[in-house]
Amino acid sequence: MNILRIAGKELKVFRDIKMLLFMLATPVLLMLILGTALSGNFHEAVKVDPIRVIYSYHSTNRTLETQWEAFLLETKSSGIHFEEVTSRTETDVLRDVQNNLYTGYARIVNDGISYYGNNGNGMENGIVHGLLAALTDRYRLSITETNLPAPDENYVTEASVDAVRQPGGLDYFSIAVTTMIILYSALTAGQLIETERSRHTDLRLLASPITKGEIFAGKIVGSLVYNSIFVMIIVLFSKFMFGVNWGEHLWLVFLVLLTEIVLALSLGLSVGYCLKGNAAGSVLMIIIQAAAFVGGAYTPVEQTTGMMKSLSRYSPLHWSNDAILDIIYAGNLKAAPPAMVLNLGCSVLLLALAIVLMRRREGL
Structure with missing residues (x-):
């Protein structure tokens, strides 16, 4: 009950309508500015890497064999190289595809074509998949007397291939700004305990029949609920007002965002206990800006190279954005x-650090 009371106290921030409108306007304006100003980055000509596909042929149908040989000649003249598996096992071949030695692996049998592509080669995979689909359409017409799949069935089985759909400028930056704004909640979390100290209400809280653990948990729960509602409003607003594509699995996107909120609050609390006053805010601002800069908040990570791209994997914005984009545009x-x-x-590691530091202090 004490935890709920403290959480309720944190939720009283909703009384300040002006502040809420300001907090809502900030991410919305960022979405519009970045999505409009940098939308050209999402419509440039894309350079396609050399396409090398490895395949294994297991069909006994002579008609398909003739069509396949003609297909290989046509693709060779287009600069797409198909290499037949010789003595390697299928496991070794798939490992080569995973290691980016080949764009994909095609397996041709009497029942159809299975294609396995590397997730990192979305554009190249789309080209190969389109060519294989065209081949099967032509093959289906040339062997109408044989036992084929129903017309509404897909003759090409596709595995681990990126979707053709790609986010536009406003779509991408709506996601990137949302995850960045979540990370900024670490600043308010870092002041949760410091505010009590500056107002000298920490001594009153400790004098009341409430434990440190209840105070700590109540503030986390209250901040979590508050930030979750705020993020939900931003997502729904961008979806219905700007037509931003948040996909068909919005509940799963919310779960990813919820875990990032927990991470941001944990970061703010742990730094708030390690440092006091303005020092905590300064360190948090540096961490947030660095994570946003390398994590794709201002420029898609795919467009960066070198050290920037290497550092991006350590940013929570990068792995959260990647997961959300994969859910929305690849249905993964x-x-x-x-x-x-x-x-x-x-979050667990950061909260554990904050709890240890809290227990060592006499006050909050």
């Missing part, structure tokens, strides 16, 4: 758990 629901585990894992 399996992208959410790794990002959520990373967010919650870091």
Whole structure:
């Protein structure tokens, strides 16, 4: 009950309508400015890397064999190289594709074509998949007397291939700004305890029949609920007012964002206990800006190179953005758990640090 009372106290911030409108206007304006000013970055000509596809042929159908040989000649003249598997096992071939030695692996059998592509080669995979789909359409017409799949079935089985859809400028920056704003909540979390000290209400709280743990938990719960509602409003506002594509699995996107909120609050509390006053805010601002800069808040990570791209993997914005984009544009629901585990894992470590520091202090 004490935890809920303290959480309720944190939620009284909703009484200040002017502040709420200002907090809502900030991310909305950032979405519009970045999404409009930098939208050209999402419509430039894209350089396609050399396409090398490895394949294994297991069909006994002579008609398909003739079509496949003609297909290889046509693709060769287009600069797309198909290499047949010789003595390697399928496991070794798939490992080569995973290591980016090949764009993908095609397996041709009597029942159809299975294609396995590297997730990092979305554009190249789309080209190969389109060519294979065209081949099967032509093959289907040339062997109408044989036992083929129903016309509404897809003759090409596709695995681990990026979706053709890509986010526009406003779509991308709506996601990037939302995750960045979440990280800024670490600043308010860092002041949760410091505010009590500056107002000298910490001694009153400790004198009341409330434990340090209840105070700590109540403030976390209150901040979590408050920030979750705020983020939900931003997402729904951008979805219905700007037409931003948040995908068909909005509930899963919210779960990823929720774990990032937990991470931001944990970061703010741990730094707030390590440092006092303005020092905590300064350190948090540096961490947030660095994470936003390398994590794709202002420029998509795919457009960066060198050290910037290497550092991006350590930014919570990068792995959260990647998971959300994968869910929305590739329908890959399996992208959410790794990002959520990373967010919650870091949160546990940071909260553990804050708890240890809290217990060592006489006051809050």
